[in-house]
Amino acid sequence: DTGVSQNPRHKITKRGQNVTFRCDPISEHNRLYWYRQTLGQGPEFLTYFQNEAQLEKSRLLSDRFSAERPKGSFSTLEIQRTEQGDSAMYLCASSLARRTGTVLSSYEQYFGPGTRLTVT
């Protein structure tokens, strides 16, 4: 396991097309996050999964965006009817969360290399 992987690394698409990105987390990690990063900005949280359940979604995530993690392993992020404003780096991160009694401890996030989307 060489860490979090993302495919494709680059995607150029025309406005109005649909795109899908894939993230493969570190195998034992039960949490998976999606972020978007535009030039000159830090990563912006989009959504996160605990196993296969999507537990939180940012208000930034419009109806055109959908994410899945069907078997609690890899995840996909789909953008429908892409717009030029969707051009950004899409980052995936995974982490391990463990419950000890009533305490849930979340460990370090490991980031993937990102998928750079360009919408023309």
Added chain:
Amino acid sequence: AQRVTQPEKLLSVFKGAPVELKCNYSYSGSPELFWYVQYSRQRLQLLLRHISRESIKGFTADLNKGETSFHLKKPFAQEEDSAMYYCALRPYPGNQFYFGTGTSLTVIP
């Protein structure tokens, strides 16, 4: 609303000089604060988190709740410290991370 502010986009220091990267946050509850680093052509990675109270690569950061700050410090900068640094906040309870806009640190030999 939660917000993380890194006032300096660019920071240059000479090798061996002290360095401080500023981070201020706004959050009414108890946050967890982090510093992430991205070296050239590498992935974003965790540098340190305030609850660990540890020093990584000579860097330390103290959470000052009164000033709502979490500045990153190192007494003697090294050339290999040149990178992009992001401050991040996670509200408690919660799992969303809020990142600042980042500071690009250049250490001049």
